[in-house]
Amino acid sequence: MMSFPLLEVKDISVEYGVDGKTIKAVSHVNLEINKGDIVAIVGESGSGKSTLAMTFLNLIEKPGRIRNGKVNYRGAKGVVDVLRMRPVDLMRYRWKEVSMIFQSAMNSLNPVMRIEDQLKDVMIEHGTVESAVDAKIDEKLKLAGLTTSVKKSYPHELSGGMKQRVNIALALACDPKLLIADEATTALDVVVQRQILTRLLKLKQDLSLSLVFITHDISLVANIAEIINVMYAGKIVERASAKQLFGNPLHPYTEALLNSIPTLEKGTAIKGIKGTPPDLSKEIKGCPFADRCPKMYDRCLAESPELKNVGDNHYVSCHLY
Amino acid sequence: MITRRYVIRRIIYMAITFFVAITLVFLLPRLAPGNPVLIILLTKYGGIVKPQQLKILESELHISGTLWQQYVSFWISLLHGNFGPSFYYYPQSVSSLIITHIPWTFFLLGTSTIISIVLGVAVGSYSGWKRGYSDSFLQSFSIGLTAVPYFWLALIFQLVFAVLVVINGTHILPVAGAYGYFVTPGFNYQFVISLLKHSILPLATLVITSFPGFALLMRNTVVTVLDEDYVLQAKAKGLSLNTIRKSYVNKNAILPVATSVGLAFAGIVGGAFIVEEVFSYPGIGYLLYNAVTVYDYPLEEGIFLIIVIVTILANFAVDLLYAYLDPRVVLK
Numbered sequence: 001m002m003s004f005p006l007l008e009v010k011d012i013s014v015e016y017g018v019d020g021k022t023i024k025a026v027s028h029v030n031l032e033i034n035k036g037d038i039v040a041i042v043g044e045s046g047s048g049k050s051t052l053a054m055t056f057l058n059l060i061e062k063p064g065r066i067r068n069g070k071v072n073y074r075g076a077k078g079v080v081d082v083l084r085m086r087p088v089d090l091m092r093y094r095w096k097e098v099s100m101i102f103q104s105a106m107n108s109l110n111p112v113m114r115i116e117d118q119l120k121d122v123m124i125e126h127g128t129v130e131s132a133v134d135a136k137i138d139e140k141l142k143l144a145g146l147t148t149s150v151k152k153s154y155p156h157e158l159s160g161g162m163k164q165r166v167n168i169a170l171a172l173a174c175d176p177k178l179l180i181a182d183e184a185t186t187a188l189d190v191v192v193q194r195q196i197l198t199r200l201l202k203l204k205q206d207l208s209l210s211l212v213f214i215t216h217d218i219s220l221v222a223n224i225a226e227i228i229n230v231m232y233a234g235k236i237v238e239r240a241s242a243k244q245l246f247g248n249p250l251h252p253y254t255e256a257l258l259n260s261i262p263t264l265e266k267g268t269a270i271k272g273i274k275g276t277p278p279d280l281s282k283e284i285k286g287c288p289f290a291d292r293c294p295k296m297y298d299r300c301l302a303e304s305p306e307l308k309n310v311g312d313n314h315y316v317s318c319h320l321y
Numbered sequence: 322m323i324t325r326r327y328v329i330r331r332i333i334y335m336a337i338t339f340f341v342a343i344t345l346v347f348l349l350p351r352l353a354p355g356n357p358v359l360i361i362l363l364t365k366y367g368g369i370v371k372p373q374q375l376k377i378l379e380s381e382l383h384i385s386g387t388l389w390q391q392y393v394s395f396w397i398s399l400l401h402g403n404f405g406p407s408f409y410y411y412p413q414s415v416s417s418l419i420i421t422h423i424p425w426t427f428f429l430l431g432t433s434t435i436i437s438i439v440l441g442v443a444v445g446s447y448s449g450w451k452r453g454y455s456d457s458f459l460q461s462f463s464i465g466l467t468a469v470p471y472f473w474l475a476l477i478f479q480l481v482f483a484v485l486v487v488i489n490g491t492h493i494l495p496v497a498g499a500y501g502y503f504v505t506p507g508f509n510y511q512f513v514i515s516l517l518k519h520s521i522l523p524l525a526t527l528v529i530t531s532f533p534g535f536a537l538l539m540r541n542t543v544v545t546v547l548d549e550d551y552v553l554q555a556k557a558k559g560l561s562l563n564t565i566r567k568s569y570v571n572k573n574a575i576l577p578v579a580t581s582v583g584l585a586f587a588g589i590v591g592g593a594f595i596v597e598e599v600f601s602y603p604g605i606g607y608l609l610y611n612a613v614t615v616y617d618y619p620l621e622e623g624i625f626l627i628i629v630i631v632t633i634l635a636n637f638a639v640d641l642l643y644a645y646l647d648p649r650v651v652l653k
């Protein structure tokens with residue numbers, strides 16, 4: 001059976017204008033998220049993961065702007081382009097259809113509002129009747145693994161892990177179809193990281209959510225994601241199932257990422273990738289990874305590689321294939 | 322959050338501050354040159370007095386004996402709520418003078434402070450939210466107005482609205498005082514109208530000179546808060562702009578403004594006094610000005626004490642308000 005994507009990103013490009021320079025944060029990205037999928041987006045910091053995720057909610061603000069592309073969402077009334085919605089429709093779409101746990105989650109809660117009020121306002125806005133709100137708040141907090149006593153708290157009274165759980169509860173507040181988790185575990189210690197991750201996966205199962213999991217840490221997604229997108233310099237450079245990607249990485253950047261995972265044999269010394277990502281405010285001719293790539297050859301400098309299917313839905317953007 | 326320990330400690334501090342302030346209030350006028358008793362006698366009795374009369378007056382006014390004796394008797398009458406008689410308005414007591422004048426000051430000060438804060442917050446919030454053209458206008462307007470001294474604006478207003486411009490043979494607004502000569506104070510239509518008319522210029526002077534400071538501060542904090550992650554998240558939640566503005570932006574942006582009210586209070590009191598003087602508005606500022614010109618020590622002391630008490634209490638109130646507005650503030 002052919003499954004239509006829930007969310008389909010088409011040829012999207014986003015740039016930021018700062019100090020007279022134009023930073024091409026996301027360039028011509030295509031992506032599909034099917035119902036029930038767990039899709040991971042991995043890549044070093046600055047590769048454009050958050051910017052890409054922000055377009056799913058049409059949340060790019062000054063100094064950013066979307067240059068071209070579409071974000072097609074399949075809702076109850078058919079397919080709509082999120083980037084061209086009327087403001088009222090966009091308000092209804094946000095959080096009700098797609099919600100997000102932000103990378104800056106520790107600062108994403110309003111410091112002067114009680115937790116329950118921050119859950120309540122969004123529920124009311126999206127049509128929950130006043131009398132049902134209390135029960136729903138309790139339900140969401142429990143789903144996120146919190147006791148209902150945090151309702152009356154203010155954000156500063158909670159630990160990092162608890163704040164992150166509140167953000168999860170918030171993200172679930174309006175029963176969305178798709179949840180984006182942007183570095184949802186990054187700021188937390190390892191034990192809490194595990195708990196949050198497990199919680200997200202369980203929720204995905206129980207609530208039949210689709211999940212976009214964004215992280216700079218490729219080792220996190222091995223056992224989680226069905227499809228992994230590797231991002232580099234604003235582009236997706238490889239896309240494959242977790243099995244294929246870990247078993248048979250094709251792109252030299254993916255290889256480098258996998259090699260940088262500390263293992264018991266290699267010791268825990270962190271082995272980063274040599275060199276730095278390219279300056280996104282400059283025109284890049286050829287492959288963006290060229291100056292860090294051990295397999296670089298003359299064609300790489302002259303021509304920019306396209307993302308292509310090399311069989312079995314394994315996509316890579318590299319002249320070697 | 323406010324603990325009981327905090328309140329107790331704060332009250333002790335306030336008591337110490339009062340004690341020091343009272344002592345200063347006692348000392349300062351006595352260190353100034355000039356003999357008040359002679360002044361009273363010269364102005365009131367044409368200088369023809371017997372030495373005994375002088376003695377009686379001195380003792381009744383707590384200015385006989387050594388400084389130390391004066392200080393003790395000063396405290397004793399203070400504890401009886403008795404500031405003694407005024408020199409100048411003798412035999413009227415200082416307390417009764419203050420009680421009849423202070424409502425006018427409270428009216429002027431309270432009304433203008435509330436209007437200034439509300440107006441400042443509204444204008445600043447709008448301007449910070451909208452940015453662009455109206456924002457640049459507000460900024461230059463506010464900075465310009467902040468630089469205008471109270472008395473200058475008061476005089477200009479007086480000149481324009483109460484002296485120069487005449488419509489249908491009358492001035493637009495009264496030039497001075499708190500109500501008209503021919504109205505009877507009380508709850509009657511004429512009195513209330515007269516009261517309002519007389520308060521327009523003093524209030525306008527105070528509001529126009531103090532609201533821009535609040536507006537500018539509010540505008541700047543709104544701009545900062547708009548960049549906060551919780552505002553982005555509020556937008557992602559699909560909340561209406563109205564909700565975002567009220568519950569997310571303004572609720573946070575108002576906190577520094579609340580702090581500034583406490584700091585600005587002393588300045589506003591000073592401004593109100595100057596304005597009272599210019600418009601002969603019968604508050605305690607006007608009374609103080611008269612007291613100073615005629616060396617009316619007891620009256621000066623009484624008024625200074627009231628100012629100190631009101632300022633300290635106002636600061637305490639602002640701190641409590643701040644703790645109420647910002648749940649992160651713990652007063653303990």
Ligand SMILES: Nc1ncnc2c1ncn2[C@@H]1O[C@H](COP(=O)(O)OP(=O)(O)O)[C@@H](O)[C@H]1O
Nearest residue numbers: 016018025044045046047048049050051052063
């Ligand atoms: N608000 C912004 N203003 C200017 N540049 C930005 C902004 N947000 C992101 N960028 C730039 O866009 C690029 C991609 O950033 P981001 O999407 O945050 O990447 P990631 O999430 O992968 O770390 C980076 O070069 C970053 O400096």
Ligand code: SF4
Nearest residue numbers: 287290293300318319
């Ligand atoms: S295209 Fe060339 S430079 Fe780019 S990753 Fe492939 S081999 Fe390396």
Ligand SMILES: [Mg+2]
Nearest residue numbers: 049050051103
């Ligand atoms: Mg990011």
